[in-house]
Structure formats: structure tokens, C-alpha cells
Amino acid sequence: MFLAIELAWWQLTAIKLGAVLTVIPLGSLVLVYVFLFKMMSHMQSRLGPMEAGPHGSLQVLAEAGKFLQKEDIFPARADRTVFALAPVVVIVSTFMLYAVIPAGPDLVVEDLDTGIFFALAVGSISVIGVLMAGWSSASKYSLLGALRAAGQLIAYELPLVLAVVGVVIQAGTMSLQGIVTSQAQGEIFGFGLIGNPFILTQFVGFVIFILAAQAELTQTPFDMPVAESELVAGYMTEYSGFRFLFFFIAEFGTAFALAGIAATMFLGGWYVPFLPDGLLGNLIGPAVLGGKIMVIAFLIFWMRFTFPRFREDQLQAIAWKFLIPISLVNIAVTAVLKVVF
């Protein structure tokens, strides 16, 4: 530990739990305010919320409060248990993503050897929650949305994983902490000042990862499952109150986490050149990671506000005919170059 005090296991666990429980709502609130409220508004030549707090910054809290006050409605023919459980399943999946993302030399909840593998595996649990929500709502729009979501999330899971493989080959480890270290210690043709952020060598993988992450988050142009003009709100149609808020937080929490994973794998994570070790490094690390997350999130939301959405078949065609073959080629080339150099 970087602090000079020894903590019991349960104390450490409590701290970690508290940290993750703060980061998820905080991260999603920041994303909602900065991108969904402000950036979107300015891109659309309007101001967005301006009244609550300085420059409308407390509007997110007002929105959260609004959702908490709303009636918790169960549709008459809904499967009540499953309906109630679905948002929890989705948010648990988001919650577990945060367990492996390192925010500093020692700041990680659990540095698993198979960190990235774990993250992608738990990330796909949310599909079950989405299917549960769609099925139990007893609404046709929800059902269509859930089936679309299932098809899409499974299809884009593949390019997401395959894009990661290139990084794993290059770093030689699946541990996210290890990937950061290997970028920090890497050098480009003997020039090691900035390390070797994998976005330089794995640019193709980066692009594929961002596109697939966009689809995993069901954001435009891949927002078929929640297509507002077609399916009202997809699998979330029948939800209200805090259960809807759960879905909402999970969506943006996952966006934050996936941006964090992308930042860790391709932009060097918490590392910047001349980062001091010890306590100072652990304090600067989260800020650095946060900055990189905002850069990635900006890309994701920029796409979201600009493009129209794909149709289901076009969306599947992009995954199977375009992203997956390219990522396979990327893996092959990376493997060959790894042997050569």
C-alpha cells in the first residue's frame, strides 16, 4: 500500500466499495452534464440548462431528484419479479466493470491477471438484464427493443474483444495494470520519452474498439434498440421512476467505464511522462485518467450527436462483414510484427 498504515481486509474492501459506488454516479453525472446537456446543446445552437446552479451544472441533480419522486409503475400484465430485477442486473454489470480499471500505480480495486478479459465478460451480463426488461414489460415495443439489443450487443461483443487482442499481444499481459506499465516502459524505435501509447501502434484496434463500444452503449448511430422515433424507448419504454434512473445511470456509467478501458489500453491509462511514484503519483493518476476518459467520451458523444442511425441489417453487416475481418487482420499483423521486432 502507498499509505503508511496497514488496513484490515474488511476496511480495504469497504473503502473500495465506497470508491466504486461514488465513481459510478459521479462519472455518469459528469458525462450527462458535460456532454448530453452542454455539448449537445452547443452543437445544436442552443444553450441547454442554464438556471440550476452555475451554467446549469446542478441540473443533473434536479433530474435525478425528479426521477426519484416519480411513481414506480408496474404495467398490469408485467412479470413483476423479473421487471423489478432487470435494472439491477444491468447496473451490477456496470458496477463490476469498475473493479479492474486502474486509476493510479496502486489505485485499483482488484488487479486481476485476466483484467481485460474479466471486464469484457462482465460487461456482457447487461444483455441479460436488457432481455429481462424487454420480456417482462409485456409491451411489444419493449420486446422488439430487447431483441434488437440482444442481437446487437452479441454482434458487437466480437469486434470489441478482437480489437483488444491486438493490445494484449503487444503488451504480453491481460492485466490492465500490466498494460499500463508496458505502455509506460515501451519505446518507439528507441525513443522512450512518452512511452508507447498503443493508439500509435494499434490505431486500427482503437478505431474498432471505439465503434464497437459505441454499439455496446447503444448510442447513435447504433441506437436501434432504443430508437426513439421507432420503438419509443425500446426496452425502457415501460419503466419509470428510479428503475428508469438505474438504466440511465447504467448507460452512462458503462460509457464512463468503457471510455476508461479504452483510455487504459490505448492512451496509456493513468500514466503521463514524468509521473512521480508514490503518493503523488496516486493522486495525479486519477486526474490523468479522468482527462483521457473525457477525450474518449468526447469522441463517442460527438458521433452520437452527429449521425443518423443505421438499420438493423446494415448494423449487423458492419459488424460481421467489416469490423470483424479487419480486426482479425489486425491481430494477424500484430502477431507477426511482435515476432519480428
Added chain:
Amino acid sequence: MSVTSQPAPTDWQKASYVSAQAADARINLELETEGMILNIGPQHPATHGTLRIVVRLDGEEVIWAEPICGYMHRGYEKLTEVRTYPQVTTLINRIDWLGSFANEVPFILGAEQLMGIEAPPRAQWIRTILFEMARIANLTLFLGDMGVQLGALTPVFYAFRDREYVLNLIEAATGGRFHPNYDRIGGIKDDLPRGWVDECKGAMSKVRNFCDELEDLLMGNEIFQTRTRGVGVIPASIGLDYGLSGANIRASGVDWDLRRDAPSPLAWKEVDWKVWTHPDGDSFARYWVRLQEVREATSIIDQLLDGLPAGPIMTKVPKIIKVPAGEVWCHTENPLGEMGYYIVSQGGLGPFRCKIRSASFSNVSIVPWLLKGVYIPDVITILASLYFILGDIDR
């Protein structure tokens, strides 16, 4: 149905096609299901109001569709019978509420025809200018809204922003942003306010910028093109059979525009402009044609402003307007398509009977034919590209 001609199939291709069809039929017999009935509307984001479309789905494929209108029926045809002629314009403003002024013009022209009077030239020119402004106010919203239906949120805000300039000018001239109620039998209510002409020119250049912007942002977008090209193709003959009009039929290659093709006292014949058509007949063509029409409308307005004649705005009409007995059919090219009034007068203060032909009602009638075999996302694309206003369907 396909527009491009294809080489004649060989015997081998024919045989494989027939066998594939047979195999398909057998599989479908085994897996035949009843399908799911889905009500799109009356409350749904894609129906611009309260149109209800009942679709029977196989998976996400539509196998049968029927639009059900009447949720917003306000009985204007009947109401006109108990109103005097000057009162009717207030009602018919609310038919196509995005381009209100364009609704008034054909009715007033019809009444003027029956009375045998004609408005002075200045009034006709101002009518034409406001008619084209109504077209811009109506179609710019379509240009943005199509993006929303396809999932792009940004264009519609640009549309609202630049449409505002036009609405402000309409308000400055007429006193009403949405429902001007400005046209009178024998002329118009007021003359244009001072400075209006210059401001109008500025607004027109803003609208032209908006068109360029949308061409870059939405129409040139790859995703937009893959979503709209080849979707909802209406062949010209079928479109004519269903009574389509306006941009919907011009996008199928039919060069027919009442502004040019029907005799009218309005000032379109005085300026130099072009009727845009597109050969494809798909959703993209309909969008493209409307975008060009907005551009063309700005150029028409610019030319009309340059040549605006001086003179009175009202001809001599009696204090109490009585229209002599007779029947008249008067139609114009409104933003949504052909709009006409068949007025039967028996010499009273109001019409004895007034049949309103509004464009959207006919345009929507093709929906059952067009939606067969498409997927749900394309249903939205097609409905958006047909572009109807609920008030214009139900009246």
C-alpha cells in the same frame, strides 16, 4: 419496381429462381405464424400527431399495414357552411398548420373567381411572397424532422433556428406567426411594414445557408443515404393512381407543378424559376426534391421582392360580401401538394357546400401499398419522407 434496367435472366437463373421460390414457400408453410399486430400510434413519436397505423409484423417485417385517420377530425367542411366567406379563412388556416397562409389562398381565389373580381397586382405579389414563405416554413421543418426520424437529433434544431426568421417575418407582415388570417376577398389585410423587404432578403440568405448546411450535415451523410436510397420506391404510375401530388410525385419523375401548370392570378409566371424532379422515387428523392424546392422558393421570393409593384392592396368590394350562385374549383400547389377547394355557392353569405381537397390525405393513402414487405425502421423512413401533417389529413 426497380428503376434500373437489368439484363434478361438466363434459363439457368430462371430455374434457380423458381426452385428457390418453391423452397421458400415450403419453409414458410411449416413456420407460418399469425404475426404480431403492432399499433404505431395514435400516440407515437413518428406520426407527427395522431395518425394510427396498424401493422401486422412477421419478426420486424411488415406484411400488412393500414393507416387509420380521424383522430383529429374537426369537421371543417361542415363548419364552412355556417360561416361567412371572410370567416372561413380563420378555420382553414388550421388545416396544414405549418404552412397556414398557403391554405387561405386557393379558397380566396375561388371566391374571387365566383364574384368575378381580381385583386390588384401588389396584393397578388404579396400573396405569392407569403405563399412561398409558408412553403419555406413548412418544408424546412420537414428537412430537419427527417433527421430526427432517422436518429440524427441535430438538424431539427437548425431547422427550428432558421425557420424562426421566416416566422418572424410572417408575423411582422400579418400579425400571426402560425395562423396569419391575412388574405381577404379582393386583396390582403395590410400592406407590408417598413423595412420588411430588406429584412426578408436577409432571412432568405439565411435559409439558403441552412439548405447548404443540411446538404452537408444530413443529405451527404453516408448513413442517411444508405437508410433512404431505394427505400419506399414509388413508381410514377402507381403514385398517380393513388393521387399523390406535390414533392411526392415530383420525386417519382413526374414533372407537374400547379404553380406553373394551372392558370393562376398569382405572380409565379412573372419570375424565373424551375420545377425540380428526381427520377428515383425513393425516400432520398423526396428529401432531395423538397430541399431544392426550399432553395427555389427563396430565389422566387428574392425576385418577387425586387419587382414588387406599387399600388393599392385592395380592390373595391362591398361591405357585406355575398358571392353569386355558382360552382368553382380552385387549386394551388401547396407545400404538401395539391390543395383545392370546390365551392358551391347559392348566393348566400357563406358557402352552401365546400369540399376541401388536401394533399396529405391522398399522400397517406399509398401507405398500405408502400409498407408491404419493409422493416419497421423503413416504416418510419417512409412515413417521414411522405411528409404529412395530421391537420391536413383529417381536416
